[in-house]
Amino acid sequence: MGRRRLLQLAGLATASTAVAGLAGCGTSTSTSEPADNTPLTIGYVPIACSAPIAIADALGLFEKHGVNVALKKFSGWADLWTAYATEQLDVAHMLSPMTVAIDAGVTNAARPTELSFTQNTNGQAITLASKHYGSVKSPEDFKGMVLGIPFEYSVHALLLRDYLAAHGVNPVSDLELRLLRPADMVAQLAVEGIDGFIGPEPFNERAIKSGSGKIWVQTKQLWDKHPCCSVAMAKEWKAEHSTAAQGVVRALEEAAAILSTPAQFDASAKTLAQEKYLNQPPELLDGPFSGVYQDWHGQTHTDLDRMSFGDPTDPAAIVWMATQIARWGLGGDTLTMDDSTIIAAAESVLVPGLEVTSDHLSINGVDFDPLAPTRGYDHMDSVIFR
Incomplete structure (x- = not known):
């Protein structure tokens, strides 16, 4: 169950x-x-x-x-x-x-x-302009696109960067990530100001209903139960x-x-x-609440965990986020790629009594150890793009 x-x-x-x-x-x-x-x-x-x-x-x-x-x-x-x-x-x-x-x-x-x-947790998606249907077959085809993100310090921006890097796409030089307010994302998609966006509901649903976009992938499929x-x-x-x-x-x-x-x-x-x-x-909220959605090919699915509310805060997830902030050079001189620094930054925002444990996460097909958060990111040229 x-x-x-x-x-x-x-x-x-x-x-x-x-x-x-x-x-x-x-x-x-x-x-x-x-x-x-x-x-x-x-x-x-x-x-x-x-x-x-x-x-x-x-x-x-x-x-x-x-x-x-x-x-x-x-x-x-x-x-x-x-x-x-x-x-x-x-x-x-x-x-x-x-x-x-x-x-x-x-x-x-x-x-x-x-x-x-x-x-x-969950409840986000990567939505691409409908004009790309038939020509985009994989994330490698995102090269040259302009994709909207709601904020640099968002799970959207961090997860998208990681997703692209996992498929050999440099999120810094191979495309443009453009900051947009969520309410502006569908309008920009409709006038071809962007090629797609990663964002919250009900804007993915609005893109589908307006015909301007189609969901490429639910972020749940990249990282299940992500906050x-x-x-x-x-x-x-x-x-x-x-x-x-x-x-x-x-x-x-x-x-x-x-x-x-x-x-x-x-x-x-x-x-x-x-x-x-x-x-x-x-x-526009019916789908997110009931779990019903249409995929890239127009097939209808029902996933009761498409969007969930009130899950416990996951310390490992916060460590991953802190790691990505450091990984993509968004932490300045304060939050750097050092295990103890990253773990301390994550623990600092947790409510008293919550602690980082050894429970691993699976994100974009990669195993993440919250007690050794920088492991796997040591090949700077191929993994970390700045």
């Missing part, structure tokens, strides 16, 4: 109880401590990965767990990154590698940060607001259980479709 199916069964009662009891929950809290009524602004980017934040807000789950939350929408990651780095936000939706980069201070933006909750988005907290804020921090996480856990429950898919999609959340037609 798959992990998502277990979550669905386990979460069904929780979800039903949560939805049914919202009318009477008022401002009750889940702890005996007084609620912290100081307004907390949580920044987010309107993509399907942010669903736990949006559902928690829509169903009053933050209030239920004693936190006064206001959401602030950002159109792209650069703006959110700046707002968080300049302390306009203390809690934010982040791409998981962003937490490592900003905590380690690999750029001028540095702030001690904890990855407090993994919002989703994508998280909720990050500034460490100094969490230390001063431990009750509120706990309430935020509990609300997100409850929202993730609802999102993992098939009986709630339609209601969740309609809630997320609202202008104040994703502002997208609910039918």
